[in-house]
Amino acid sequence: MADRTPGFDTLALHAGSAPDPATGARITPIYQTTAYVFQDVKHAADLFALRAFGNIYTRIMNPTQSVLEAKAAALEGGTAALAVASGHAAQLLTFHTMMQPGDEFIAVRQLYGGSINQFSHSFKSFGWHVVWADAEDVGSIEKALSPKTKAIFIESVANPGGIITDIAAVAKIAKAAGVPLIVDNTLATPYLCRPIEHGANIVLHSLTKFMGGHGNSMGGVIVDAGNFDWSKSGRYPLLSEPNGSYHGLKLHETFGSIAFAIACRVLGLRDLGPSIAPMNAFLILTGMETLGLRMQRHCDNALKVAQWLKKHPNVSWVNYAGLPDDKHYALHKKYCPKGAGAVFTFGLKGGYEAGVKAVSSVKLLSHLANIGDTRSLIIHPASTTHSQLNADQLKLAGATPDVVRLSIGLEDVEDIIADIDQAIS
Numbered sequence: 001m002a003d004r005t006p007g008f009d010t011l012a013l014h015a016g017s018a019p020d021p022a023t024g025a026r027i028t029p030i031y032q033t034t035a036y037v038f039q040d041v042k043h044a045a046d047l048f049a050l051r052a053f054g055n056i057y058t059r060i061m062n063p064t065q066s067v068l069e070a071k072a073a074a075l076e077g078g079t080a081a082l083a084v085a086s087g088h089a090a091q092l093l094t095f096h097t098m099m100q101p102g103d104e105f106i107a108v109r110q111l112y113g114g115s116i117n118q119f120s121h122s123f124k125s126f127g128w129h130v131v132w133a134d135a136e137d138v139g140s141i142e143k144a145l146s147p148k149t150k151a152i153f154i155e156s157v158a159n160p161g162g163i164i165t166d167i168a169a170v171a172k173i174a175k176a177a178g179v180p181l182i183v184d185n186t187l188a189t190p191y192l193c194r195p196i197e198h199g200a201n202i203v204l205h206s207l208t209k210f211m212g213g214h215g216n217s218m219g220g221v222i223v224d225a226g227n228f229d230w231s232k233s234g235r236y237p238l239l240s241e242p243n244g245s246y247h248g249l250k251l252h253e254t255f256g257s258i259a260f261a262i263a264c265r266v267l268g269l270r271d272l273g274p275s276i277a278p279m280n281a282f283l284i285l286t287g288m289e290t291l292g293l294r295m296q297r298h299c300d301n302a303l304k305v306a307q308w309l310k311k312h313p314n315v316s317w318v319n320y321a322g323l324p325d326d327k328h329y330a331l332h333k334k335y336c337p338k339g340a341g342a343v344f345t346f347g348l349k350g351g352y353e354a355g356v357k358a359v360s361s362v363k364l365l366s367h368l369a370n371i372g373d374t375r376s377l378i379i380h381p382a383s384t385t386h387s388q389l390n391a392d393q394l395k396l397a398g399a400t401p402d403v404v405r406l407s408i409g410l411e412d413v414e415d416i417i418a419d420i421d422q423a424i425s
């Protein structure tokens with residue numbers, strides 16, 4: 001074993017998860033505790049001053065959570081990670097650590113709808129301003145740069161629309177501008193794509209989706225690539241300047257390549273408070289053990305469903321990067337050759353009425369607003385998640401009345417196809 005680099009599935013099972021040192025339990029226990037006894041007064045003081053690593057209070061750190069963090073960092077190839085209550089909490093703490101009031105960040109429009117809301121509305125009240133660009137036109141990201149830009153945010157694989165972003169091209173722009181590239185890797189997972197290998201500085205996940213994978217727990221994670229110099233420009237003071245709440249400690253100088261993950265924990269998580277429940281960390285850890293097996297099956301099933309839909313007389317178009325004639329096929333081959341993910345959209349010739357009929361007629365698929373479950377899921381955005389938008393807004397959002405979105409699960413693919421067939425025929 002010693003001279004071998006473990007493969008992905010070995011890491012998914014073993015990274016971070018040694019037998020419990022106190023009891024020998026082979027499975028990581030659910031450490032359902034709020035606080036931890038100090039060894040003595042000096043130990044307590046060292047923990048509070050960040051002179052020693054250790055558990056103080058579960059808002060900041062918990063042993064079940066720590067195993068999840070070690071596993072996520074190993075799978076993404078990062079130096080450290082921080083697990084939090086949800087994907088949105090991961091985004092909040094990431095930006096909290098790098099943004100000051102009045103700062104800007106660039107995000108591409110092709111994002112999860114909840115992120116568009118968070119960036120355009122809630123972040124505005126912190127004085128953090130999003131500047132939108134286009135994932136399919138990397139030049140638009142360069143044009144959006146300004147002296148106030150603090151970060152660039154993209155998704156590796158974006159829903160809906162089956163978009164694959166040219167991560168290396170965006171990383172080049174970020175590097176030249178001296179700002180970090182943040183990649184939301186929720187839809188791809190590290191099994192399909194490892195953004196750090198293409199130049200990403202921070203990788204985020206909603207663990208709620210494929211990473212946990214069973215539709216039972218909310219969670220998010222921030223993975224620190226350890227490859228960004230937070231002190232160079234003096235524009236990330238939370239990391240580079242003496243911190244008043246830690247006796248003037250400079251986080252980047254002290255913690256080097258894990259400074260970002262530490263800062264998110266000891267400032268953002270400590271003060272804003274979105275910690276992950278130990279029970280959720282446990283359930284997500286269990287899901288992550290089979291990530292490779294599940295993702296391959298998700299992708300294989302999705303490709304077969306997409307190929308079948310493409311030939312269906314009631315279907316006008318299918319957006320799935322795994323189809324050779326899709327405009328994102330080449331990027332799929334470059335960034336996630338094992339599969340193009342399991343979330344995609346297609347259009348029904350019958351428009352709005354046909355979309356409503358389809359989601360009302362499925363028997364095996366679940367009609368709901370989620371993705372990345374073991375089960376196959378379906379939604380008709382125009383009548384649900386996007387029903388408040390007018391015709392122009394629907395078009396911009398890629399949610400025209402004919403659009404149906406699928407998240408293909410792990411059932412026998414013949415059964416998935418049979419159910420969709422009876423629902424759209």
Ligand SMILES: *Cc1c(COP(=O)(O)O)cnc(C)c1O
Nearest residue numbers: 086087088112184186206208219
């Ligand atoms: C779901 C999702 C999020 C938000 O995650 P939550 O766990 O729901 O807070 C962010 N990005 C993407 C791509 C998602 O699918």
